Amino acid sequence: MSDLEQLRAEHEALIQFLYLAPVGLAQADLDGAIVMMNPIAAQLLMPLSHDGSLDNLFTALEGVAPELRHLSSRFDKPSGKICDGLHVHLNAGGTGKKIPQILAITLLKLDGRRMMAVIDDVTLQVRRERQLRQNDAWLNAILTGITDYALVGLDAQGAVTDWNPSIGRVTGFGAEIVGRPYSVFYPRDAMTPERVLDRLHDADKDGWSLDEGTRARADGSSFWGSAMIAPLPDRADGDGRAGEPDGPAYCLILRDITDKREASECRRREAYGDYLTGLANRRAFFEAAEQELARSRFVPRSTAVIVVDADHFKAINDRYGHPGGDAVLQHLAAILAETFREVDTVARIGGEEFAVLLPSTDLARAEMVARRLRGVVASQVVQFDDAGIRYTLSAGVACLEPAEGPDGGIDLLLKRADQALYAAKRAGRNRVMCWRPESTDPAPPGEEGGKNAA
Ligand SMILES: Nc1nc2c(ncn2[C@@H]2O[C@H](COP(=O)(O)OP(=O)(O)OP(=O)(O)O)[C@@H](O)[C@H]2O)c(=O)[nH]1
Secondary structure: OOHHHHHHHHHHHHHHHHHHOOOEEEEEEOOOEEEEEOHHHHHHHHHHOOOOOOOEHHHHHOOOOOHHHHHHHHOOOOOEEEEEEEEEEOOHHHHOOOOOOEEEEEEEEOOOOEEEEEEEEOHHHHHHHHHHHHHHHHHHHHHOOOOOEEEEEEOOOOEEOOOOHHHHHHHOOOHHHOOOEHHHHOOOOOOOHHHHHHHHHHHHHHOOEEEEEEEEOOOOOEEEEEEEEEEOOOOOOOOOOOOOOOOOOEEEEEEEOHHHHHHHHHHHHHHHEOOOOOOEOHHHHHHHHHHHHHHOOOOOOOEEEEEEEEOOHHHHHHHHHHHHHHHHHHHHHHHHHHHOOOOOEEEEOOOOEEEEEEOOOOHHHHHHHHHHHHHHHHOOOEEEOOEEEOOOEEEEEEEEOHHHOOOOHHHHHHHHHHHHHHHHHHOOOOOEEEOOOOOOOOOOOOOOOOOOOO
């Protein structure tokens, strides 16, 4: 075989490998322009394309993984892994699947001109891993030296049934907490009455329910704790005679694990944090939404979403440079974090797009908070270098009412909020608009200032 034939055969084999590989492979130049890709890559990336074309990897993934372009431009080695198995959450509806699809993306810089993207659908694998992680947490809760724990009895509604010294030792609360819901051990705004019941349902369904986070003591101070709830085998039936409190139906084990906080926060930040703003990332948002809507099957309630988008953000980038734009995003993120409750999930879900999930919240309340947020942002100035940057935001608000059931899922909710946001942009920006079922167009803007109101 001549050298040329040899080369052709090798090239043929390479093309075949590319086409038959069980994962998506896309070769691109360093600006993301796609040179070639195999059918799986096309199939996985096509739902992300806005106009049916797939020319650029970064553009295709901008809405769901804005950090890719950033990671790639910052990668200064001649070759190597730019990112390894980065999880990207897609909306469920776009793909026709019932659960949000998750892609794992590995970007390899091949040389000074080319890179290769390896794209895999890891939706089911991630679900299984999540289940395993929960099992691990449960085992840890049992096996690690339990020295400082409070043992709390709860009735069928989650109210504390009695007091014992372990409760006093860990939380400082006295017998006055008997009859109060166990959310008394959580910071204000970290629980809703519906969520109190959710945990009990989870415990019934899975045999236990465990969460980790900030807990409150009687004196107002806080600690990092885990709270495991398990149903009791000989549980009370919840219909105690008048005047007599029910006996415990669940057992809550509250542990002070302050010394483990750093490790567990760090793990969480890595997987669920947005690298630029420190808020939750897209993945965290979709997981929280999926969980909230699944739970609202048991305890029906309204769930609201607010989608927030900085106005004329491209112009801010153009005028102050990308770092100036980043400073604005960080400023907006800080205001968002201050505005919402601990029980809400505040996330950056795209480049300059943020979303907030508000459990147990109706449209009127979500609208009120969004309007407050708009006002705060419009009144502030971001200091960047020697400049003061003013900016505004537009917001779209939508709600799933209990009567609708959770079936439309987070996709429907986000779609409604996006439509309202789009209408707010069209109406001149710097305003809040709500999606309402009676009209295809969201409601008029109310008292908001127009485009130029500060
Ligand atoms: N600084 C910075 N810019 C980003 C980031 N992610 C996306 N962008 C930029 O955000 C801009 C979004 O602009 P557009 O979607 O055109 O919207 P806009 O200019 O805000 O206009 P309206 O939304 O219609 O008010 C683009 O220029 C993106 O490059 C980021 O992480 N940092």
